[in-house]
Amino acid sequence: MRSDKRQAILRGALTIFARDGYARAAVDAIAKEAEVSTRTLYNHFADKADLFRQVIRASADEAARDQLAIIERHFHKVTDLERDLVAFGRDMCAQHGHAEHFALVRQINAELGHIPPEAIEAWQETGPRRVRKALSHELRELGFRDPDRAAVHLMLLTMTGDPSIRGTRPDDEDIAAGVRVFLHGHDVEKRPRAAT
Incomplete structure (x- = not known):
């Protein structure tokens, strides 16, 4: 029962933090979204910063697992x-x-300067860095001379839409063009990939 309440709080907090951001998110609103009392929320999490850190870690882990599968x-x-x-x-x-x-x-x-640094570190370590490391490994196996930098560039060139509109995704033509630019800019050794 206790873990059910904790999961409900994490889900409710994700909804509120995603909508309102860290600074504007109210603990009362999170408790209401999770259908628990604020007392119950504080029985599971020390404060809003602790809750945010746990939410971003859980959310990043879930998204990263899907990206790693891809x-x-x-x-x-x-x-x-x-x-x-x-x-x-x-x-x-x-x-x-x-x-x-x-x-x-x-x-x-949008509000990087207002979020506790340990929450940012937890998010980066659980999600983005983990995915970049796996992608870098694969690019190294393919013979890219600078796989760490190549991993960052591949993600930027294929996963980012119009930079003037934050949060947009590229269309198929933009992805294909990004890959061509990526391959033009990175050296790949001409060697076969090891059989797995």
Whole structure:
């Protein structure tokens, strides 16, 4: 029963933090969304900062697991580098089920200076860095000379839409163009991928 309440609080907090951001989110609103009392909320979490840290960690972990599965699926057997990277970019952009997480990420980016640094670190370590590390590993296996930088560039060129409109996703043509730019800018050793 206790874990059910905790999960309800985490779900309710994700909804409120994604909608209102960290600074504007009220603990009363979170408790109401979770259908618990504020006392129950504080029985599970020390304060709003602790709750936020747990929410972003849980949300980032869930989104990262799906992204890691996409990386595994697309890099398991690469036969045509450009075509396969375009398919990878499309799948990464087409993720469903994480709308609140990415809304929360937009809120974090908008109010970075007002969020406890340990919450930012928990989010980065659980989500973005973990995904980048896995992507870097796959690019190293494919023979990219600077796989860490290549991983960042591939994500930027295939997962970011119009930079003047925060939170937009690129269309298929933009993803294909991003992959072409990416391949033009990064050296790949001409060696076969090891069989798995």
